[in-house]
Amino acid sequence: MARATMETADLRIALFSGNYNYVRDGANQALNRLAEYHLRQGAQVRVYAPVVASPAFEPTGELVGIRSIPIPSRSEYRVPLLLAGKAKRDLKAFAPNIVHVSSPDPVGHQAVTWARRRGLPVLASVHTRFETYLRYYNMAWGEPVIEAMLRRFYRRCDALVAPSESMAQLLREQRMNYDISIWSRGVDREIFHPGRRDREWRRAHGIADEDVAIGFLGRLVMEKGLDVFSDTLDDLRRRGVRYKALVIGEGPAREWFEARLPGGAFVGFQQGADLGRAVSCMDVLFNPSVTETFGNVTLEAMACGLPVVAAAATGSQSLVDNCKSGRLLPPGAIHQFAEALKAYIEDPALRAAHGKAGEARASEFSWDKINQAVADTYLRLIRQKPGAKA
Template sequence: MAARMTRFAQTDSIETAQEPTPSEAPLKGLRVALFSGNYNYVRDGANQALNRLVGYLQRQGAQVHVYAPKVKKPAFPSKGKLVGLPSLPLPGRAEYRIPLTLGGKTRADLKAFKPNVVHVSSPDPAAHRAVSWARARGLPVLASVHTRFDTYPRYYNMAWLEPILTALLRRFYRRCDALVAPSESMAQVLREERMSYDISLWSRGVDRTIFNPGRRDLEWRRSLGIADDEVVIGFLGRLVMEKGLDVFSDTIDELVRRGTREGTRHRVMVVGEGPARAWFEARLPGAVFTGFQGGKDLGRAVAAMDVLFNPSVTETFGNVTLEAMACAVPVVAAAATGSQSLVSDGVSGRLIAPGALHQFAEALRNYVEDADLRARHGAAGERRSLDFSWDAINQAVADTYLRLIRQKDALKRR
């Protein structure tokens, strides 16, 4: 890091940095303007990752201003200086907001802040304008990809929109200098769709103090009416249709029709909250709905599962998959971006073709009937989860910022 900063500090775009001592901040002089469509007003995996990144950058001495919609009652406290963006509720999903433009307050803050790199995390109208603002000033732009936006229309009977969205995303991302994706499988999709020629990894970490097998609490399970001999098939995530709620419930129906070996029983437990909860509850009579769980309570809920079923194809990484693995819970997941980079099929879980109800049901039945299989695959998943350290992962983003700044400075000197 010392050598990187010494070379980098030879231009006016960052404060001069001498060879740092252990007591100095290694990212001093780095000023990041981060644009987000949802930074803290609805809790999800993407904004949790962004807040962790900002917290890490600040601990290393960087300054970060975050430009995102503000609400009166945010879901959680945010990291960095938060500057509000003009926004409107998303039609049909009013809990989310669309940032519309930069606005005078934002432009004044940007002028005073003088960022040396711009980071956009969602392809909304304000992010488009932020990219134009940065390009006009010769500043590097990094885009992070957090979800498969182009797949969302299929869950709302508008699949015809997907190629149009893909084309719009390509235009947006190719105006950026580089992309970071949370998994190699997602990076490969982006390469195949020609979104960028500079794509690196910004993976995700897991907090082992929260997610570990020791969080399993049989008394808590019993308080929910779950018997000790019932195998819990868990769902974890926001209750919205794009998380594959229809595939989940149809698969459970198929599992019930097939039945399991005599002496084995299963129960569905749903952890999370969202606008589709009433629909999901109607489709899963007898399931336990815990509502939102956070912090240590979330770790307890995940560890209470015996197998996680994640049929979603919209994730670019799959935070819930990694959290279950850290709790030694085997995972049955769609063979899609995100989970493919985490789950080893037949070793730590099962990867099934998206939407393949019969195969999903068969994989779940095997886990319900075989405790040894659950224990073996759960242990393998926990070992794999140890590879994901938040600090090392977030340093990879900082390294990408520094590389892009050096590249821009080199072009200016030509």
């Protein structure tokens, strides 16, 4: 039974993830930071996720492998299939007092069932808008079906955490659950700040001091709005507006993107201080994606003092103050995006003012405070389920 005085150090967290460390993305880095924070507070954390021979980075905490298969069209990602054998025995022996699921995959469903049979509370974190992915494969007609499947999954959980209030409100409107709180995202101000800007680095990548660099940051996959990004820059070129494209990231669509952005500076995957330097070397971030639930890249750019032009979608709406720290425009609005970028390119004072406002907003996001909010949610759910048995 949960003790009335239960604290963060008393938590035994079973965390289920479809991708904890084999491909680096914003979602799994947030999960690793969450695990690190709880371990630092004295809690116990066990992670159940697919493993590969050469992961993108070392996992935080103890990682137990789950049976999985590659996704046919996106082989770098895997689908967890079965919670059985060694993993299931390990889960029983670990005896968690809270189960956290971060992906609505088959093992996520099985973990929820396992917890419900034992009267254990389940928290689900929402990291991406899976239903929107179909738009990029000419299957938008299937969105209501995916939404219904997600609703069934999330309603079996005791509560959800979303990374922004705009995403939480969308989940409420979609009737995914009625207990939804915020697990925001933080930014490392030692890595992301305007002082990282490096003119020599820019010059080395073909960006002259007088060039205005329009930046893209993220995995190079079509779901990130690469078509909208390139179509918008085509619009600028037709208007005779001078710019330089600076692309940070890797992914299966890189060759396509390079062909669409001739003369662009593609600097590949960056991390740590190198990433902070690369982002600071942009002059404006253009984020046309509608799939993010928070927008880590938006926050990182703001911390570097950059104005942001973004789609008015869940990822950026809670971060960008329209016409004060950037522009929020309708998704896919090529001409409006081009107008906003043109204004920043031609008005250095506007760039500087909106960048400064964005940096002030980014200073509000502390990782420890944000992750403690998840711990508080764990503790609340445990208190609400007296008599849970492992």
